[in-house]
Amino acid sequence: MQAKIATSKRFNIVSLTDWHCPYHDEKALEVALAFCKLIQPQIIIIHEAHDFYSLSSFDKDPNRINSLQEEIDQVTKYFWALRKLCPKSRIILLGSNHLYRLRKYLWRQAPAFAGLRSLEIPKLLDLDTFKIEYKDTFTFRDVLFKHGNKVSSHSAYTAKKEFEKEGMSGVTGHTHRLGQYYATKRGGSYTWIESGCLCDLNPEYIEGTPDWQHGISLVSFEPKGKHFYAYPIPIVNYEIHWGDTTICLKDKSAKYTVGLTAGIRRPQAGTKGKKQNGRIEKNIKPNK
Ligand SMILES: [Fe+2]
Ligand SMILES: [Fe+2]
Numbered sequence: 001m002q003a004k005i006a007t008s009k010r011f012n013i014v015s016l017t018d019w020h021c022p023y024h025d026e027k028a029l030e031v032a033l034a035f036c037k038l039i040q041p042q043i044i045i046i047h048e049a050h051d052f053y054s055l056s057s058f059d060k061d062p063n064r065i066n067s068l069q070e071e072i073d074q075v076t077k078y079f080w081a082l083r084k085l086c087p088k089s090r091i092i093l094l095g096s097n098h099l100y101r102l103r104k105y106l107w108r109q110a111p112a113f114a115g116l117r118s119l120e121i122p123k124l125l126d127l128d129t130f131k132i133e134y135k136d137t138f139t140f141r142d143v144l145f146k147h148g149n150k151v152s153s154h155s156a157y158t159a160k161k162e163f164e165k166e167g168m169s170g171v172t173g174h175t176h177r178l179g180q181y182y183a184t185k186r187g188g189s190y191t192w193i194e195s196g197c198l199c200d201l202n203p204e205y206i207e208g209t210p211d212w213q214h215g216i217s218l219v220s221f222e223p224k225g226k227h228f229y230a231y232p233i234p235i236v237n238y239e240i241h242w243g244d245t246t247i248c249l250k251d252k253s254a255k256y257t258v259g260l261t262a263g264i265r266r267p268q269a270g271t272k273g274k275k276q277n278g279r280i281e282k283n284i285k286p287n288k
Contacts, residue, residue, distance in 0.1 A: 011221040012041040013140060017147070017173025018197035020051040020098070021074045027238045027249055028198045028214045029078060034247045035216065035233070035240050037085040044082065044089050045138060047147040047173050048096040049075045055101040072125060079130045093127060095136040096147035096174070141226050143219055148172030155179035155211075159192040169230070171195055171219060176212035178232045193217045193232050216240075 016032050036044060054068055082091065093099075102121060106114045113119055121127075122134045137146040144166055152158040156179030162172055163181055169190045176197035183190045196215025203210075214235035221228040233240055240247040 009223055011223055012039055013043040013045060013143075013145070013219045013221075014039060014041040015045040015047075015145060015171050015173070015193075015195045015217045015219075016198060017045075017047050017195045017216075018176050018199055019046075019049040019075070019078070020197075020199035021049060021078075022071055023051050023200050023203050024074075025198055025200050025214065028235050030249060031235050031238055031240055031247050032198055032216050033078070033082060033085055035242070036082065036089070038242070038245070038247060039218070040086055041089055041218075043140065044086060044091045045094060045145045045171070046082075046091065046132075047094040048098050049078070049093070050098060052098050052101040055105040076126065076130075079127075079132060083130045083132075091130070091132045092138050092145075093125070093132050093134050094138060094145065094147055095121075095134075097149060140219075141221060141228070142168055143228065143230070144168055144170035146170065146172055148174040151175050155213075156181045156194065159194045163190060163192040169228075171217050171230070173197065176210065178213040178215040178234055180230070180232050191230050193219075193230055195232060196234065198235075214238075 014036055016029075016036070019029060050071055052068075052071065054071075079091075082089075099121065102124065103114075106119060117123065125134075127134055137144060139145070148158065148162055150158050150161050150165075151174065152161060155177045158172070158175045158177070159179050159181035160183075162170060163183055169192060171193045173195045175194050176199065177194050178196040179194040181192045195217040196213045198214060198216070199212075201210065201212050201214065215232055216235070217230070217232045219228055219230045233242075238249050
């Protein structure tokens with residue numbers, strides 16, 4: 001056998017997209033945060049964490065309107081948790097259509113206030129406190145991370161469109177679907193990921209069943225050079241299966257509100273060949 005198994009430290013970027021607080025799925029978010037705790041990615045990309053329903057230009061259902069501050073506070077709790085779980089990670093919040101509702105509202109309703117520094121997105125969301133950067137898009141080596149604004153009818157169709165538009169590899173959210181598109185050209189091999197979502201998959205304001213999937217994505221680079229592996233990672237039944245490791249909830253019936261109670265289940269030593277029940281090895285709690 002000529003192949004060999006080599007290990008080396010990777011440079012990992014995890015994308016956590018489309019939370020849509022307060023229409024987020026607490027359990028899916030718990031598992032996504034626990035995965036970050038496990039991987040300790042060098043960079044964490046976040047987009048569309050806020051829904052900002054009250055700022056949308058569409059006609060609004062008065063029953064759905066939450067306090068803007070409450071909505072911001074809800075996301076802030078997750079920002080705090082993520083910063084504590086991954087103290088060394090560079091965390092970047094990208095712009096998205098729902099986040100831009102803030103800016104558009106100002107432009108529409110109070111244009112004179114639009115240039116005020118204190119009303120800019122990083123200030124309003126208090127991003128400095130959590131050492132979170134804010135950007136419209138982010139490119140690392142040859143991979144573009146952005147929210148996206150296209151929606152096609154099937155998984156990976158949007159990924160194909162984004163690749164055709166950008167001509168490079170990338171990762172987007174926005175569709176709330178998981179998918180991956182590959183292309184090999186004379187200039188090289190490319191891939192584009194649709195990153196899934198962390199919001200409620202059956203929100204009451206949508207008729208029928210939306211074609212959405214819970215998930216996150218990981219782009220794992222060699223320490224040097226441009227070579228990378230890119231994976232969409234499904235969260236199925238509130239679990240991520242990662243090799244022999246399972247990131248799962250300790251109690252699926254519990255109510256989760258940034259409880260950070262998801263755990264990492266690893267196979268027990270000496271159980272090879274036997275049924276592996278596993279055990280919850282670690283309670284994921286923020287580092288104090
Ligand atoms: Fe979204
Ligand atoms: Fe979006």
